[in-house]
Amino acid sequence: MKRIILIVAFFCSVACASAQKKKAIFIIIDGVSKDVLEKVSTPNLDAIAKEGGLLSAYQGGELNEYNQTPTISAPGYDNVLTGVWFNKHNVPDNSIKNPNYHYPTIFRLFEDQFPKKKTAIFSSWEDNRTKLIGEGLEQTGKILLDHHFDGLELDTVKYPHDESRKFMSAIDQAVTDDAVRSIRETAPDLSWIYLEFTDDMGHMYGDSEQYYDAVKLADRQVGQVWAAIRERKEKYNEDWLIMVTTDHGRDLETGKDHGGQSERERAAWIVTNASGLNDYARESNQVSVVDILPTIARFLKVKLSSDRQRELDGVAITGKLSLTKPVATMVDGKINLSWLPAEKEGRVKIWVSTTNNYKETGKSDKYSLAGVVPVKDGKFTIELDPNTSSDFYKIVLEGKYNTVNRWIAAK
Numbered sequence: 001m002k003r004i005i006l007i008v009a010f011f012c013s014v015a016c017a018s019a020q021k022k023k024a025i026f027i028i029i030d031g032v033s034k035d036v037l038e039k040v041s042t043p044n045l046d047a048i049a050k051e052g053g054l055l056s057a058y059q060g061g062e063l064n065e066y067n068q069t070p071t072i073s074a075p076g077y078d079n080v081l082t083g084v085w086f087n088k089h090n091v092p093d094n095s096i097k098n099p100n101y102h103y104p105t106i107f108r109l110f111e112d113q114f115p116k117k118k119t120a121i122f123s124s125w126e127d128n129r130t131k132l133i134g135e136g137l138e139q140t141g142k143i144l145l146d147h148h149f150d151g152l153e154l155d156t157v158k159y160p161h162d163e164s165r166k167f168m169s170a171i172d173q174a175v176t177d178d179a180v181r182s183i184r185e186t187a188p189d190l191s192w193i194y195l196e197f198t199d200d201m202g203h204m205y206g207d208s209e210q211y212y213d214a215v216k217l218a219d220r221q222v223g224q225v226w227a228a229i230r231e232r233k234e235k236y237n238e239d240w241l242i243m244v245t246t247d248h249g250r251d252l253e254t255g256k257d258h259g260g261q262s263e264r265e266r267a268a269w270i271v272t273n274a275s276g277l278n279d280y281a282r283e284s285n286q287v288s289v290v291d292i293l294p295t296i297a298r299f300l301k302v303k304l305s306s307d308r309q310r311e312l313d314g315v316a317i318t319g320k321l322s323l324t325k326p327v328a329t330m331v332d333g334k335i336n337l338s339w340l341p342a343e344k345e346g347r348v349k350i351w352v353s354t355t356n357n358y359k360e361t362g363k364s365d366k367y368s369l370a371g372v373v374p375v376k377d378g379k380f381t382i383e384l385d386p387n388t389s390s391d392f393y394k395i396v397l398e399g400k401y402n403t404v405n406r407w408i409a410a411k
């Protein structure tokens with residue numbers, strides 16, 4: 001009898017844990033560079049980081065590379081939403097004229113696989129839903145989130161646009177209040193909170209007490225959300241992932257501006273409660289905001305097709321990886337590849353394509369296998385056939401646990 005009870009207890013500890021409902025939420029606090037986050041007292045973000053970590057994470061794509069991305073708000077959000085940089089998502093500024101919806105947001109990936117699960121956005125800027133997520137558009141399969149709370153900035157009667165921009169602070173609080181209520185009552189499976197006031201104070205006052213106070217206020221709002229999540233975890237035994245980040249830093253001289261590629265404008269961060277941060281997250285001291293999508297996808301068990309995996313610019317910061325940090329350079333009819341092995345065993349398949357169908361039409365590219373080598377080698381040379389030379393190459397490195405890619409365009 002005792003043995004049976006023990007066996008039941010063992011299976012419950014395995015099965016009951018896996019039956020735990022998984023919920024993910026990410027928060028973007030606008031325009032807070034890493035140095036400011038470290039300077040200003042943010043006890044709530046610290047409490048979350050204590051469970052997982054506070055990571056340096058760059059915005060802006062890779063410096064001077066083909067995927068360099070303006071350190072502007074909407075591109076910064078879209079880097080997070082799509083897990084790819086500007087050369088793919090095609091959002092270079094806040095007008096969001098022509099996003100490339102072939103690169104799906106995390107909401108699209110999640111809704112496509114789990115249509116019955118609940119998604120939500122709580123946002124101080126309506127374009128995040130209508131343009132970046134592309135709600136209701138043909139190109140996004142007419143995605144509809146289950147709940148949205150946004151557009152308050154368009155209501156100039158209830159929120160008259162005063163010069164001090166206090167109305168924006170009031171909107172952030174209303175957005176936070178709705179998120180807290182929603183988490184307590186229905187707990188969406190995937191949600192995004194966007195808070196703006198910090199950037200307004202940065203633009204108006206630069207590095208100043210006003211700006212720092214706005215950061216403290218955002219921290220308290222995150223604290224309200226975190227309290228609601230902790231309540232859910234206790235009451236309903238849910239497994240929550242929270243990832244908090246920013247869309248860009250600020251200029252070094254005054255702190256009023258952003259948009260360029262200075263170190264401080266690129267200096268973003270991720271605060272998360274995620275357990276099981278991998279060596280890449282803990283040791284590289286330089287993850288990036290495009291890593292948020294693969295991390296959430298892994299947590300929520302969103303399956304990514306090989307076409308999608310071959311385009312993603314980020315890697316998960318939790319769990320196993322095969323390789324990171326690929327570099328590709330073309331010299332004398334050869335492509336020299338290198339990467340950082342994350343595992344000692346296993347092989348990496350190296351694929352090459354000269355088509356760019358995925359970006360242009362959303363369809364698969366024609367890849368050929370250039371080699372299969374032990375991942376621990378960390379390098380490979382592709383000998384190009386001079387008879388079939390191209391001015392564009394996509395190189396994909398496919399490991400057991402993750403896939404990374406580089407593009408080369410002839411200058």
Ligand SMILES: [Zn+2]
Nearest residue numbers: 030031073247
């Ligand atoms: Zn911004």
